[in-house]
Amino acid sequence: MNSIAKNPLDQDCPVSVAELGSDVRCHTLQAGRPPLFIEPCNDALRDRAAFRAWSARIRPVLDQLIVEHGGIVLRGFPIEETADFGNLAELFPAFSSGYAGGVAPRSTISGRVMEATRLAAPVRLTLHSEMAYMRDYPxxxxxxxxxxxxxxxxxxxGDMRTLVDELPAELVDKIARLGIRTTRNYGAKSDGMEGSVEIMESIGWNVAFGTDDPQQVETLCAERGLEPLWNDNGTLTVFNRTEPFVIHPQTGRTLYRALVHIYRPDKRPEGENTELYEAIRKTQKHPSGTFLGNGEELSGQEVDAFEAVIDRHTHYWPWRNGDVMILDNLQVWHGRNPYEGPRDVQVALLD
Structure with missing residues (x-):
C-alpha cells in the first residue's frame, strides 16, 4: 500500500429502525455519533424467552445497524448475568482465532465470555481498536x-470513521508506505493472575497464550504471524508486522488500525505503577512498542495530529447494569476511564 486516497461516500445502505418492531424505541446521544441505543418501550421483551426469540429474529437488522451507526447499546432488556450475555453473544459468529497472545490481562469466565480486563482501577485504558497489534482481529x-x-x-x-480524512495527507501516506512493526513482551511463566494487574507486560507468557508448553506457544505464534524470541530471563518477546490501513468490507471506507501513535517505549499509561513499569522496562532487551516499518517512531508533532482528531471524536456516558454494547471494531474504538469501587464489565469477541 503506497498511498491512501480520501474516502468516498459510504457504500452501505441505511436500514430503518422500524425493522426492529414496535416493541422498542431507538435514540442516539448526539446525531451522527455512535452508538445507537435500543430500549424496550413496553413489557413484551422483558421476558427472557421473548427477548431471545426477538433478538434471534432481528439479528440481521442488528448487524446492519452496527455498521451504519458504528455500534449499538441494548438497554433495559432481561440481560442480568453472564449466562444472559453469553446467550446473546451466541447469536453472532465467534472470532475463531480467539485471544491467545493478547496483551490485555483477562481470563475466560464462561464459554465465549471473558473479563474485559484485569488492569488496575487507577489505569486509564487508551482508546484503541481491539487487537490492533495483530494480523487477525475480531x-x-x-x-x-x-x-x-x-x-x-x-x-x-471513539468514532474513527473520518480519522483518515482528517489527518494530514502526508502523515497518512508516510504510515501507509512504511507499514507497522510491533514488539511486545510477556513476563516469565507464572501461576496465573491474582486480583488486578498493574502493568500489562507483567503477565506471564503462559497466561497470555493459555498454555504452559513453549512449543504450543510457538505454534500459536506461527498461526498468527508472530515471531517469538525466548529471553534468558524466562520472558518472551514477539515481533510482527501489520498493515496500518484496511478497507471496511461493508462501507468501503479506508480505516486506520494500528497503535503507532500511542504504544511507544517512552509512554507509560496513565495510572500505571511507575516503579514497576520502569523496573520491567529495564529488563527488556527489545522494548515493547509499535513502530513504523523502518523502526522509527512518530514525531511529537505527528502524535499531536492524531490526538487532536481522536479527542474531537471521543465521548462516554455512565454504564447501567445490564447494558450490552456491540461495536464495529474497525469503525469505533474503545477504552476505559479509571474507577473506584467494584466493577464487572465482560466482553465477547465477535466476527
Missing part, C-alpha cells in the same frame, strides 16, 4: 455491564 466486540462502578469506569468510545 470484526466486532461486545461489552456487558454486569455491575457498573460507583465512580468512573465508563467505557470510552
Amino acid at each position: 470484526k466486532r466486540i461486545a461489552f456487558f455491564c454486569r455491575q457498573a462502578a460507583p465512580v468512573g469506569g465508563e467505557t470510552l468510545i
Whole structure:
C-alpha cells in the first residue's frame, strides 16, 4: 500500500429502525455519533424467552445497524448475568482465532465470555481498536455491564470513521508506505493472575497464550504471524508486522488500525505503577512498542495530529447494569476511564 486516497461516500445502505418492531424505541446521544441505543418501550421483551426469540429474529437488522451507526447499546432488556450475555453473544459468529497472545490481562469466565480486563482501577485504558497489534482481529466486540462502578469506569468510545480524512495527507501516506512493526513482551511463566494487574507486560507468557508448553506457544505464534524470541530471563518477546490501513468490507471506507501513535517505549499509561513499569522496562532487551516499518517512531508533532482528531471524536456516558454494547471494531474504538469501587464489565469477541 503506497498511498491512501480520501474516502468516498459510504457504500452501505441505511436500514430503518422500524425493522426492529414496535416493541422498542431507538435514540442516539448526539446525531451522527455512535452508538445507537435500543430500549424496550413496553413489557413484551422483558421476558427472557421473548427477548431471545426477538433478538434471534432481528439479528440481521442488528448487524446492519452496527455498521451504519458504528455500534449499538441494548438497554433495559432481561440481560442480568453472564449466562444472559453469553446467550446473546451466541447469536453472532465467534472470532475463531480467539485471544491467545493478547496483551490485555483477562481470563475466560464462561464459554465465549471473558473479563474485559484485569488492569488496575487507577489505569486509564487508551482508546484503541481491539487487537490492533495483530494480523487477525475480531470484526466486532461486545461489552456487558454486569455491575457498573460507583465512580468512573465508563467505557470510552471513539468514532474513527473520518480519522483518515482528517489527518494530514502526508502523515497518512508516510504510515501507509512504511507499514507497522510491533514488539511486545510477556513476563516469565507464572501461576496465573491474582486480583488486578498493574502493568500489562507483567503477565506471564503462559497466561497470555493459555498454555504452559513453549512449543504450543510457538505454534500459536506461527498461526498468527508472530515471531517469538525466548529471553534468558524466562520472558518472551514477539515481533510482527501489520498493515496500518484496511478497507471496511461493508462501507468501503479506508480505516486506520494500528497503535503507532500511542504504544511507544517512552509512554507509560496513565495510572500505571511507575516503579514497576520502569523496573520491567529495564529488563527488556527489545522494548515493547509499535513502530513504523523502518523502526522509527512518530514525531511529537505527528502524535499531536492524531490526538487532536481522536479527542474531537471521543465521548462516554455512565454504564447501567445490564447494558450490552456491540461495536464495529474497525469503525469505533474503545477504552476505559479509571474507577473506584467494584466493577464487572465482560466482553465477547465477535466476527
